[in-house]
Amino acid sequence: MKLHTPHPVIPVNQLQAGMYVIAIISQTGGMEIAQMGLVTTRQQIDDLVRRGVLTVRVDLARSKLAGIEQIISPGLATLSGSSQRTAGSANGEGRELKIRRLYQEARELQGKFIRQLKAGEPIDITPLAEVAEEMVDTMFTHGDAMLCLARIRAKDAYLMEHSMNVAILLANFGRYLGLERSVLKELTLGGLLHDVGKIMTPDEVLNKPGKLTDEEFTIMRQHVVHSYDILSQTPGITATMLEVAANHHERLDGTGYPSHLKGDQLSLHTRMSGIVDVYDAVTADRVYKQGMQPTQAFRILLKGADHHFDRGLVTKFIKCMGVYPVGTLVQLSNQRLAIVMQRNEQQPLKPVVKVIYHATQRHYLDVQWLDLAKSGVQESIESTVDPKEFGISLAHFV
């Protein structure tokens, strides 16, 4: 088993003398631990365990161990990005890397697009359109892996992450609704660009923790008008893409903005965009607030059904995301915690999961893939769990 990163994250119980620790990744309790570096004694490791450290990042290059890649167990290698699978997946590693690369490429192109806009340079959306096309194709072949990336996000670069996720979620939703591939590509590119007008919104408003004043809210709302202005002057932008950008804050009862569209004036694409945009916004972790769990987000959407959102579409959106959306942490009937990795459309309560942690013993387990629908598997999902409760960072496991 080869490690793909020289800086893998490992559970503290796999730490050995000779390893060089560069960061504590997760721990219970708030005790500050400043002392990083080469671990020389067993005592140091015990100390970390006592202080509630769960996982650490080690620097293999600086570690003083011969053949360290062999020392780290296969289960661990899984933690650091490669994959070992026992259920429900096909030719994992190459495929995962490809999808990650695609995600990365889309982000980079988006960044470039924003830089060009800010610099007033001529804009070419062709590369982004191509990447959107590839994203839609990937959604058909490896939708769960794409959705997993959408669920795991960084707190910084919110605008880009949010746009990426709206694009992925729109592609997923549109596919579920049976829309044509050409439309899916437009929706995906529309999603990538829908909030581009935020580059004109002052940072102090855009990233203000807490409530906006009325005046700030007015400024914030302007981003939609800016998006429309920018995109309507960009060659290659279609009516569907413009619609996602211009209308994603419109609501059925006319309380949305900027045009206060009402009822039938909201097209299918507009209705889809509103649902997806809110879902991603409320589940996002921000620097100043923690994101909701998907199930809570579904509740918000259902609460807004009829007056804000199309009830039928909300129901379909929830169905297409699955009762337990990909990337959700769940507790199994035997107290083990697992991440949902692949949906099961026929049996939504029985997705494929990756078991990672013991909830009552509070320690990491060797990673195990488990298909809950497989005959002979006794375990079932009891509840969804907030990863923060256990100090678990999902990003290390997908």
Ligand SMILES: [Fe+2]
């Ligand atoms: Fe927006």
